[in-house]
Amino acid sequence: MKSLQGKRALVTGGSRGIGAAIARILAEQGADVALTYQGGAERAQAVAADIEALGRKGIAIQADSADPAAIKRSVDAAVSALGGLDILVNNAGIARYNLIADFSVEDFDALFAVNVRGPVLTTQAAIPYLASGGRVITIGSAGADRIVGTPGTVYYMTKSALQSFARGLAHELGARDITSNLVQPGSTDTDMNPANGESSDFQRGLMPLGRYAEPADIAATVAFLASPAARHITGTVVTVDGGLLA
Numbered sequence: 001m002k003s004l005q006g007k008r009a010l011v012t013g014g015s016r017g018i019g020a021a022i023a024r025i026l027a028e029q030g031a032d033v034a035l036t037y038q039g040g041a042e043r044a045q046a047v048a049a050d051i052e053a054l055g056r057k058g059i060a061i062q063a064d065s066a067d068p069a070a071i072k073r074s075v076d077a078a079v080s081a082l083g084g085l086d087i088l089v090n091n092a093g094i095a096r097y098n099l100i101a102d103f104s105v106e107d108f109d110a111l112f113a114v115n116v117r118g119p120v121l122t123t124q125a126a127i128p129y130l131a132s133g134g135r136v137i138t139i140g141s142a143g144a145d146r147i148v149g150t151p152g153t154v155y156y157m158t159k160s161a162l163q164s165f166a167r168g169l170a171h172e173l174g175a176r177d178i179t180s181n182l183v184q185p186g187s188t189d190t191d192m193n194p195a196n197g198e199s200s201d202f203q204r205g206l207m208p209l210g211r212y213a214e215p216a217d218i219a220a221t222v223a224f225l226a227s228p229a230a231r232h233i234t235g236t237v238v239t240v241d242g243g244l245l246a
Contacts, residue, residue: 003229004031009031010078010087012063012118013038016040022215031056031226033057034058034078086131087134092114093118097155135181138183143155171235186244187242187244
């Protein structure tokens with residue numbers, strides 16, 4: 001039997017990169033999966049089609065993770081389509097880089113709206129639907145523990161906030177047997193940070209393994225934390241970084 005057979009999952013920002021890999025692996029393990037996307041409807045529908053091809057229910061929901069009303073609608077739509085919710089993966093995020101001296105208020109607000117407020121509001125909307133054995137898994141960044149590159153300070157601030165969020169949520173939900181954990185990817189080959197990008201050689205040089213992660217590497221960690229095997233793991237930060245923090 002697959003480890004997530006019969007479970008129902010929502011993955012925010014699931015149309016590409018790490019989010020798409022997470023949506024697919026949860027379906028491979030037996031879960032029905034809803035995913036949100038802001039743009040790129042074709043890619044989102046393609047992920048949903050991949051999920052359906054695995055014999056699971058797949059649904060793509062358009063939602064802006066900076067919009068509180070859209071967040072609430074997306075959670076309600078996922079629950080309605082799937083018949084409930086067991087696993088929430090807070091994956092949606094954006095990146096804006098600049099020196100503090102030059103950072104605009106607009107970019108600051110955009111980062112915190114999506115990267116911090118988004119996971120909080122999505123989880124808030126999901127909590128009433130989560131039952132015993134539920135999972136909340138949030139995607140952060142290894143940059144929360146090691147600043148790599150001077151223009152990333154505000155972006156990494158948002159990822160540091162998720163550490164406190166995941167740990168505090170573990171205390172709030174523990175009595176209901178719902179776990180909360182944070183996964184911190186290091187350099188991962190995505191549109192946001194391609195393995196052939198202008199700074200990729202520098203990033204590889206910081207890691208003992210000397211290579212970028214694939215989205216599937218991060219997704220595998222999420223699938224484990226969502227599984228019954230991780231039922232006693234909560235309030236934990238799992239860093240998948242090729243040794244960046246070693």
